[in-house]
Amino acid sequence: MADTLIRKSARGSLALPNLADYSATCASFNWGVERLALRGLPGGGINIAFEAVDRHVQNGRGGQVALRCLSRDGVASEFTYAGLAAETNRFANMLAAIGVGRGERVFSLLGRVPQLYVTALGTLKAGAVFCPMFSAFGPEPIRARLELGGARVLVTTPQLYQRKVAALREQLPKLEHVLLVGDAAGAGIGTRSLATLMAKASDSFEIPPTGGEDMALLHFTSGTTGRPKGAVHVHAAVLQHYVTGRLALDLHPGDVFWCTADPGWVTGTSYGIIAPLVIGATLIIDAEEFDAERWYGILQEQKVDVWYTAPTAIRMLMRLGDELPARFDLSRLRFMASVGEPLNSEAVIWSQRALGRPFHDNWWQTETGGIMIANFAAMDIKPGSMGKPLPGIEAAIANVTRDGRLEFVDSPDEQGQLVLKSGWPSMFRGYLGEEERYRKCFIGDWYLSGDLARRDADGYYWFVGRADDVIKTSGHLIGPFEVEDVFMQHPAVAECGVIGKPDPVAGEIIKAFVALKPGFEPDAALHDALLAHARKRLGAVVAPKEIEFAPSLPKTRSGKIMRRLLKARELGLPEGDTSTLENA
Ligand code: ATP
Ligand code: MG
Secondary structure: OOOOOEOOOOOOOOOOOOOOOHHHHHHOOOOOOOOOOOOOOOOOOOOHHHHHHHHHHHOOOOOOEEEEEEEOOEEEEEEEHHHHHHHHHHHHHHHHHOOOOOOOEEEEEOOOOHHHHHHHHHHHHOOOEEEEEOOOOOHHHHHHHHHHHOEEEEEEOHHHHHHHHHHHHHHOOOOOEEEEOOOOOOOOOOEEEHHHHHHHOOOOOOOOOOOOOOEEEEEEOOOOOOOOOEEEEEOOHHHHHHHHHHHOOOOOOOOEEEEOOOOOOHHHHHHHHHHHHHHOOEEEEEOOOOOHHHHHHHHHHOOOOEEEEOHHHHHHHHHOOOHHHHOOOOOOOOEEEEOOOOOOHHHHHHHHHHOOOOEEEEEOOOOOOOOOEEOOOOOOEOOOOOEEEOOOOOEEEEEEOOOOOEEEOOOOOOOEEEEEEOOOOOOOOEEOOOHHHHHOOEEOOEEEEEEEEEEOOOOOEEEEEEHHHOEEEOOEEEOHHHHHHHHHOOOOEEEEEEEEEEEOOOEEEEEEEEEEOOOOOOOHHHHHHHHHHHHHHHOOOOOOOEEEEOOOOOEEOOOOEOHHHHHHHHHOOOOOOOOOEOOO
């Protein structure tokens, strides 16, 4: 795809594995708790919240800031590790006091407020299961998740409760406790004030001996390809969060870290809460939504060392050009990473130019619980590539035969399904209530990701597209990403989504939906210029036959372009599950 290579000087900053020999390191990686300098519970077992919070207090680092919460006009509140330990103890005691115990589900419907973090970690301490939801969900997706997850507790705000949950209460007999953050007065029957309950609870708590295989988290997938699934995760996942935070995000103790993911998505938990705290970083928490000037301001003012964001935000920053970031001092930024969607090569090259350092793409899924493939700090970047598998992860490219076997693809650059050898700690242990759907994700020891990719001769993985989105045109199999990447290299293009459209001759023809940068007119001249650009780079077969301008593209709340929706609308078919659609 891109012939550019962004070279890095080796920085042997990690005492972890030898990254020089990937395949050997990946296969023989030792996930031992002690080896990773974690501790395990004093009485045996392992608990995510203990590793994330209490271990630091026991190690004499309780005074360090764990959470720094920003409001519109500056720092709103801070919690040290010791303070967070006390608050999460209170939460765990509060749960016990209202009769909520191990394995029971505690849901949150909150924005990025401190109580979200206290709820997540306090729930884990109690041995209960944490399940976050996007606060922007409407009533139906909320009801469906609370019901499927068997929620006993919901932590939310009075406003969100009144607008989205109150009317559903009768349909949710299992939901016993609704705990309200902030002013609970007048919120109605069947709710209680979280602050009042917390005030009655003690701030010392002994974590029950949760085992590595105890259920800890329930995460719903983004619903990009269909009905969202509830992926079950266990306490042992913390080992993965630790290793991947160190290796794929280059996080070190004491770093200031900012993850912009919404708390309702798996990234918001794995890397918005757990990984940085387990490593001992200071988390920046911004309650506001995307605003380019504000974001650059936060990177400067908060002296952010490591920043983790998503392609959709990066594309919005790119859209606004190079002059804006030049007004800010970003010299403190050491590492920037991106996840959630393919990161176009253009975005990596732009960030190197405009921000002075490249974005490091990494790939994973709700099901994998943590980062699987990444561009490491010390690794040369091939812009447009997802990088290489992490230590402890064995990845491969394979095809599923008609009789249901896996045929591995060994030759470089040949595309197939990305599969992962089972057994890493943060792997999902099931889709809640959907045994059959879970079973279908595996052939023998191998987990089928549902994404197509290829591996080049240097061992770098390249995303091709979701298996469902791949286009068959005139006998060729084409991944939408390859076509979109070329459009993104055109100066007028801000966003692009590509679909296959049934055609009697070619099987499918390629159609591109394009949103433009400010200052460009969607006229016939630009249409023809874009077609010519695509033909020149891609050749006549792979270049789209049709281009349609759109003000913006439909996305999930986790920022993914919903190609299946573009296609359904184009063909006049039913839209399917749109519960996670952001900009309906
Ligand atoms: P659903 O499974 O409900 O359709 P989803 O797959 O979008 O939704 P997530 O688990 O949030 O739900 O997203 C994982 C998917 O996101 C991956 O399977 C992949 O398609 C895409 N993805 C994540 N990171 C990257 C990346 N770096 N490059 C390309 N695609 C990525
Ligand atoms: Mg998926």
